[in-house]
Amino acid sequence: MVWIKGSAHPDTSNVSGRAYVQVFGLPICVTFTMKRRTRRVLAIVAIGFLLVAVGALARPIIHLIYTASRDVRGPESLPPGYVDDASRLNRTKVAEVWKVPVDSQDPERQLAELLRRAQASGLRVSVAGARHSMGGHTIYPGGIVIDMTPWNRMQLDTARDTLWVQAGALWKDVLRYLDEHGRSVAVMQSNNSFTVGGSISVNCHGWQFDRPPIASTVQSFRLMQADGTIVHCSRTENPELFSLALGGYGLFGIILDVELRVVPNERYRLEQYIVPIDDSLATFDSKVAGRSDVQMVYARLNIVPDRLFDDVIINVFVRDPHGSIPDLSEPGMAELRRAIFRGSAESDYGKELRWNAETKLQPFLIGKVFSRNQLLNESVDVFQNRSADSTDILHEYFVPRHRVAGFVEAMRNILRKHRPNLLNVTVRSVNEDKDTFLRYADRDMFAFVMLFVQQKTAEGEQKMETLTRALIEAALEHEGRYYLPYRLHATREQFYRAYPQAREFFALKRKYDPGELFQNQFYVKYGKDQD
Ligand SMILES: Cc1cc2nc3c(=O)[nH]c(=O)nc-3n(C[C@H](O)[C@H](O)[C@H](O)COP(=O)(O)OP(=O)(O)OC[C@H]3O[C@@H](n4cnc5c(N)ncnc54)[C@H](O)[C@@H]3O)c2cc1C
Incomplete structure (x- = not known):
């Protein structure tokens, strides 16, 4: 705590007084004499700080309000039949x-x-x-x-x-x-x-x-x-x-x-690691792999264009059996989360804001507990694109671990060349599938789920097809596959190479x-x- 008592001298340019400062509860008295000019400079600095603080808050607030105001409410209706x-x-x-x-x-x-x-x-x-x-x-x-x-x-x-x-x-x-x-x-x-x-x-x-x-x-x-x-x-x-x-x-x-x-249904606690991409597999090995209490894991790559894939957030949910399991409820702050997410489709600033929200705000969640069901209970409505002019398109690629680094580098080069509006890259591990015929995980894989915004025009479609084929080619070159429920942009030749069965x-x-x-x-x- 600080309190100041002082007086100005009209005949000089000085202000003098005493300042009482409390340090660890002990009052300390400091006498001072301050020049008027110094005081003016301090006042200007204080106003500057205030403006910076207001500016720092104003930009994200304006950005989020702008995003929310452009958001369309309902889905488009289809003609009968x-x-x-x-x-x-x-x-x-x-x-x-x-x-x-x-x-x-x-x-x-x-x-x-x-x-x-x-x-x-x-x-x-x-x-x-x-x-x-x-x-x-x-x-x-x-x-x-x-x-x-x-x-x-x-x-x-x-x-x-x-x-x-x-x-x-x-x-x-x-x-x-x-x-x-x-x-x-x-x-x-x-x-x-x-x-x-x-x-x-x-x-x-x-x-x-x-x-x-x-x-x-x-x-x-x-x-x-x-x-x-x-x-x-x-x-x-x-x-x-x-x-x-x-x-x-x-x-x-x-x-x-x-x-x-x-x-x-169990109670989980979040552990979060934010690391440079080159350290991500080592972090996965030391903090995640082999732990029996780890139940759910995903990583998110930085998609801010000038730091594309430079760093990664790894979110690890571990069993936390000591305490009651939180009740299942509607996911919270849906409007704010939607505005932050949709705002990242609008501009590079929006992408930066979202990355900052995830890396700087989310750490406050560490230690917070979740039920497994709550983590799974997230609707696509929170981030779905409702615009009449554009749509969001998913891609997904699976590559074996020893080809991950090469695939990430190839993806980065392709994205820098084609410059699509990338919204998200999430990475998960998928174990080998021994049950299905047309299997994508014919061995343990890392899955890269990517979300893009696409204009609903012939040109937008053409660009997405070219991009998809380039990414599929990169996955195939890295012993990988692509996921089938999305757009049918793979050539027949690519499809049969990815799925020889x-x-x-x-x-x-x-x-x-x-x-x-x-x-x-x-x-x-x-x-x-x-x-
Ligand atoms: C926003 C978003 C997020 C996604 N996230 C993931 C993810 O995290 N992991 C993942 O693996 N996938 C993900 N997907 C893909 C998703 O899993 C598939 O699109 C899935 O098919 C969706 O289920 P659905 O009920 O909409 O199926 P539909 O799209 O309705 O159908 C998919 C296929 O299943 C067939 N089918 C449906 N019901 C039956 C039935 N009863 N009998 C026989 N055939 C049937 C259909 O004919 C069709 O071929 C995501 C998709 C979107 C849009």
């Missing part, structure tokens, strides 16, 4: 969108009848969950789209720790239900907005540490095939269909319901579905008319 997906670039006319019925006595018989009707009228059928795939994987032009979302019932078997769940259920509903029973999802994406059926049909993965993709948690499922028959698939019953339909993009039939292995995969599709009833844009581009 049209469907689209999360890319908002696949508007397509279809014959019909058929919602699976919930109010009838025998809904599965009705579904089988629909398949017969489609076959009789020569229509193709595609299956849709929450439609967050981005390449028309849920759409066939002029076909029938089966909307699975009404089938969302679930039942936990506490003795076996398995969840029976209908394929149209969203993770947000699954999490709410499991939370009431002290359980959680073993593997899912980083957001809760997807259906169980869509998630296992792409074989999703998340940031659950030391885990293969979701197929590893599937015990069994029931599949309706093209002729309307229902088969039970597991590792011992119809094992070939089991491995084909998991990660099978709806080409082998309709997954009706699934038995999933679940895990306990794909020829057999599509041949088996035609064995199980000889009339090619189940089709979508992904199948049309890569699966049909093979040379």
